[in-house]
Amino acid sequence: MTENASFRAGHVAVIGRPNVGKSTLINALVGAKVSIVSNRPQTTRHRLLGVASWPEGQIVLVDTPGLHREQGKATASAMHRWMNRSARGAVEGVDAALLVVEAGRWDDEDGAAYELLHASGVPVVLVVNQVDRIKDKAALLPYLAKVAEGRTFASVHPVSALKRKGLDGLVAAVLPLLPTQPALYDEDTITDRSERFLAAELLREQLMRQLGAELPYATTVEIEGFVDDGGMSRIAAVIWVERDGQKAIVIGKGGARLKEIGAKARLQMERLFDRKVFLETWVRVREGWSDDEAALRAFGYDESRSP
Structure with a gap:
């Protein structure tokens, strides 16, 4: 090419x-x-x-x-x-x-x-x-x-x-x-981000889609485990919120909302990664994380990334 x-x-x-x-x-x-x-x-x-x-x-x-x-x-x-x-x-x-x-x-x-x-x-x-x-x-x-x-x-x-x-x-x-020069990435590369990062984003996308009116910016996702196991990815994800009441909203009655969010995110992951995905999710509370610089860094909001 x-x-x-x-x-x-x-x-x-x-x-x-x-x-x-x-x-x-x-x-x-x-x-x-x-x-x-x-x-x-x-x-x-x-x-x-x-x-x-x-x-x-x-x-x-x-x-x-x-x-x-x-x-x-x-x-x-x-x-x-x-x-x-x-x-x-x-x-x-x-x-x-x-x-x-x-x-x-x-x-x-x-x-x-x-x-x-x-x-x-x-x-x-x-x-x-x-x-x-x-x-x-x-x-x-x-x-x-x-x-x-x-x-x-x-x-x-x-x-x-x-x-x-x-x-x-x-x-x-x-x-x-653009400059006349060879390709900067292999022809098959579509992003510089890892599958681990993309998995977190796809789960957060479902949170925004399904809870955007209730919790527009109060959630973030952290991947605690990502293991490829014989053609299947086993992913453990934590959904962080800022208050106990928000945790209840994400989980939903009898866990129904969390189950739906996880199921739709898993299908998106399987489509993008082209393999089966086993996804486990938990919801945890960290008060005020969105206004805490240290928490943002811990959750991967890294300003050092540049072109």
Whole structure:
């Protein structure tokens, strides 16, 4: 694949405010589920790399938490501060950036994300996602003109990541922005993260999907055991919450909610890992973990990761 003298490869940050479909876009480009998705803002907490390879080149996509408005130091939780630092740090060392926005909408958070990328000096590609939700497609043209006014973009691409529409043009525009060099990862690699990490994320995805309205940000997952045993992975996972009442919500009546969460997460793991999974889950309480810097580090929120 990399013997082509014109082959290009490089890192591309994917930046935007929460809930614009950044993770869906990365999964669509990679062709596999490497980043979890829910309809709750700030589902993505960790920086990870999604590796998308084609005969012409390789794009290493840097997925990040969504940028959101900074709260005051006295009120912003350690988790929110950490996610904003992680998103801003993703711009360092990349060759280009995708600014992902929601079709038909541009607000102060979109503007702040653009200013961050513009100040970094990297080429910025505007990705207008979720165009499938716009019934009047003629309304897109004045919207695109307004967004582009006074701003510099390497190119602009209306897409639907969910329906995989418009992605070929996006890839064709991004590859020329990358250095001419061999692939940075093997062709079969889809992420830099371990299966252990992905298992934790897939379980947390189900928590966000099923409990997002009740416990939007009060849960995290720690993998205590991950053993491959004759074609089967045996995984032991702890779901951490901040209060006893939250523990009861996760478990549900007679353990029904926890069982459903575990069953759906296990199916996702089997699909991604391509083998059987035996998953055991426990729910434990650690008061105030999301506002405790030491707890965040213990649970794997590591700022040292970079492209």
